Amino acid sequence: MSQTQHPDLGNLDQQGHLTLDPILVKKVARLARLSPNEQELDSLSHELGKILEHFQNIEALETDNVEPTYHPQDLLDSVRPDQVQPSYDQSVFMELTPKHKDGCLMVPRTFE
Amino acid sequence: MxxxxxxxxxxxxxxxxxxxxxxxxxxxxxxxxxxxxxxxxxxxxxxxxxxxxxxxxxxxxxxxxxxxxxxxxxxxxxxxxxxxxxxxxxxxxxxxxxxxxxxxxxxxxxxxxxxxxxxxxxxxxxxxxxxxxxxxxxxxxxxxxxxxxxxxxxxxxxxxxxxxxxxxxxxxxxxxxxxxxxxxxxxxxxxxxxxxxxxxxxxxxxxxxxxxxxxxxxxxxxxxxxxxxxxxxxxxxxxxxxxxxxxxxxxxxxxxxxxxxxxxxxxxxxxxxxxxxxxxxxxxxxIERVRSGLAELPESRRARYIADWQLSEYEAGVLTTHPAIANLFEETATLSGRPKDAASWMLGEFMQAAKEQECEPQDLHMPAQSLATLIARVAEGVVNRNTAKKIFTQILENKVDPDAYIEQNGLRMVSNPDALKDKIAEIIAANPQSIVDYKAGKTKAMGFLVGQVMRAMQGKADPQLLNELLKDALDRA
Known part of the structure; x- marks a missing residue:
């Protein structure tokens, strides 16, 4: 992947490999709720850069007349009738959660 | 700007x-x-x-x-x-x-x-x-x-x-x-x-x-x-x-x-x-299978009510705000054969009842058969409109059968002129001032006397006949 194609992704290192912009890596990490330290950030910049370089090879292919592959299988119409089956007991979910109250799962205060 | x-x-x-x-x-x-x-x-x-x-x-x-x-x-x-x-x-x-x-x-x-x-x-x-x-x-x-x-x-x-x-x-x-x-x-x-x-x-x-x-x-x-x-x-x-x-x-x-x-x-x-x-x-x-089972949409129903049953735009509009309302109206109209009356009850008493009970109109309990019977009894002169309103409330609140309720409570409209005349004579005798007022041109007095007779007859008098007979009696008094 060359800089001219995706200049906002990062820079090329001495070997000519893409190193992802640390700001971008931080953003991706935040979306995944990860907090890498500076050292991890540096290695992630290189690793993610290499992954993106693979896409460069794919992008080079002529795909104008190729149907996108949404799913590896050609299965269609896997549906079920609208019929109610018994649900699980409330206690099952209470046992799975560290804290609960009044039949609800208890999580740190969330507000939006 | x-x-x-x-x-x-x-x-x-x-x-x-x-x-x-x-x-x-x-x-x-x-x-x-x-x-x-x-x-x-x-x-x-x-x-x-x-x-x-x-x-x-x-x-x-x-x-x-x-x-x-x-x-x-x-x-x-x-x-x-x-x-x-x-x-x-x-x-x-x-x-x-x-x-x-x-x-x-x-x-x-x-x-x-x-x-x-x-x-x-x-x-x-x-x-x-x-x-x-x-x-x-x-x-x-x-x-x-x-x-x-x-x-x-x-x-x-x-x-x-x-x-x-x-x-x-x-x-x-x-x-x-x-x-x-x-x-x-x-x-x-x-x-x-x-x-x-x-x-x-x-x-x-x-x-x-x-x-x-x-x-x-x-x-x-x-x-x-x-x-x-x-x-x-x-x-x-x-x-x-x-x-x-x-x-x-x-x-x-x-x-x-x-x-x-x-x-x-x-x-x-x-x-x-x-x-x-x-x-x-x-x-x-x-898609065709779904299309063939598609319910009639409000627009089409509204047009049908106006064309087939001569309802106004406004009436048809209100009746098609919810399928439950439209369905009740259509069933009542068909069962009673009186779509105009059905619309009038739906827009009047029905909507009013929803307002009073602070609920959505579609949540009211009103079987189409009961409302159709009530409409028919009014049209046949079995009960007058005021009595019918009371029965309507009874249907909503106590799920009564209108015919049974009319018989059990003796609510049939009194259209016998002799029974009415007797009551009119009693009321006129008891209210001499009203006759003086009526003679002096105060039309309100007539309304007062109608109310008195109606009350004495538990609201069951045939209102049209009562009006005629009372006017006649006053003019001769």
Missing amino acids: SYETVIGLEVHVELSTASKIFCSCETTFGGEPNTHCCPVCTGLPGALPVLNEQVVDYAIRTCLATHCAITPLTRFDRKNYFYPDLPKAYQISQLHKPIGRNGHLEIETAEGLKKIGIHEIHMEEDAGKLIHDPWEDCTLVDYNRCGVPLLEIVSEPDLRSAEEALIYLEKLRSILQFLGVSDCRMEQGSLRADVNVSVRPVGSQTFGTRTEMKNMNSFKAIGRAIVAEAKRQIDLIEDGKTIKQETRRWDENKDSSFAMRSKEDAMDYRYFPDPDLVAINITPDW
């Missing part, structure tokens, strides 16, 4: 299926927390979703009624975000191949018919419910609603005022109710809207920066929020400031909105095709 408001609406509607979209848990509103849940809707590892066929049927119905092009191979995508109302950390939704696109609805505005574009309709699952617990200062999570099927109906930014937005919403709601795909109970959250608002100088062809208000669940709040947001944006422009693209929350108590999230913090949902679900091939046969 004068401005115009540009509004786009994303309407979320919960479908009235018995089971959830990807599992067999029930969809009933409420219930003890976390009792309508299973490994699929709580996102436990290894659980696999299987699509509810009825959801697709309902989505096709909605696409047909809103003139959307139906995607032959429709697919599901994952919308990723971390929030405790979403146990899988992604919502199964549709981004790349939504079931419907490029539809429209026609709304009646003060300026005439207006076409409002529908950008797309997609199927998705609802999220759970979060409750703030002030005592523990934490959030409580109930996943009963998680996985309840939703349709999201995304309009084009074609609406130009709060009024238009509300007309569009009302029209959409009545269509969804007549299609039988949702009960659209806003108080239970089964219809909610995200409202996008921007402003621009009149005549401008480009859109201004828009803000979004999410999850609004009352028409009143939506109307006020649009007006307030447009004004806020115009004030900013007039002050030479810029509008920030952001998500805002409407605070109904304060009658104003506040910023929640700016564009920089906007969610990056990282959509990708859901590998757990396969494509749905919506064949022309499938």
Whole structure:
């Protein structure tokens, strides 16, 4: 992947490999709720850069007349009738959660 | 400078299926927390979703009624975000191949018919419910609603005022109710809207920066929020400031909105095709099967009431606001053979009763057969209209049979002139001043005496005959 194609992704290192912009890596990490330290950030910049370089090879292919592959299988119409089956007991979910109250799962205060 | 408001609406509607979209848990509103849940809707590892066929049927119905092009191979995508109302950390939704696109609805505005574009309709699952617990200062999570099927109906930014937005919403709601795909109970959250608002100088062809208000669940709040947001944006422009693209929350108590999230913090949902679900091939046969079973829509019913039963535009309009009202009216009209009377009872006593009981008219218990019988008895002169009103209340409140109630309570109208004359003579004798007043030209006196006779006869007198006989008696007095 060359800089001219995706200049906002990062820079090329001495070997000519893409190193992802640390700001971008931080953003991706935040979306995944990860907090890498500076050292991890540096290695992630290189690793993610290499992954993106693979896409460069794919992008080079002529795909104008190729149907996108949404799913590896050609299965269609896997549906079920609208019929109610018994649900699980409330206690099952209470046992799975560290804290609960009044039949609800208890999580740190969330507000939006 | 004068401005115009540009509004786009994303309407979320919960479908009235018995089971959830990807599992067999029930969809009933409420219930003890976390009792309508299973490994699929709580996102436990290894659980696999299987699509509810009825959801697709309902989505096709909605696409047909809103003139959307139906995607032959429709697919599901994952919308990723971390929030405790979403146990899988992604919502199964549709981004790349939504079931419907490029539809429209026609709304009646003060300026005439207006076409409002529908950008797309997609199927998705609802999220759970979060409750703030002030005592523990934490959030409580109930996943009963998680996985309840939703349709999201995304309009084009074609609406130009709060009024238009509300007309569009009302029209959409009545269509969804007549299609039988949702009960659209806003108080239970089964219809909610995200409202996008921007402003621009009149005549401008480009859109201004828009803000979004999410999850609004009352028409009143939506109307006020649009007006307030447009004004806020115009004030900013007039002050030479810029509008920030952001998500805002409407605070109904304060009658104003506040910023929640700016564009920089906007969610990056990282959509990708859901590998757990396969494509749905919506064949022309499938579409035709749904089309042939499609319920008659309010517009067509309204036209029929006007053409076949000579109702006014207004009457037909009110009677087609909800399928339950329209069905009750039609059945009553057919059973009694008196559509005009049926309309009059529905628009009068029926709506009034709903107002008095502070409920939606469709929630009243009124069997069509009972109302038709009552209408027939009035027409036959068995009971007068006032007595009929009392019986109407009895039907609503105590589920009485009108004929049995009339007989048990001796409510038959008294049309025997001799019985009436005797009572009139008694009342005239007891009210000499009224006769003096009547003779002096005070017409009110006549009304007073009618009331007295009616009361003495427990309201059962034939009102027309009573009027005639009383006038006759007074003139001769």
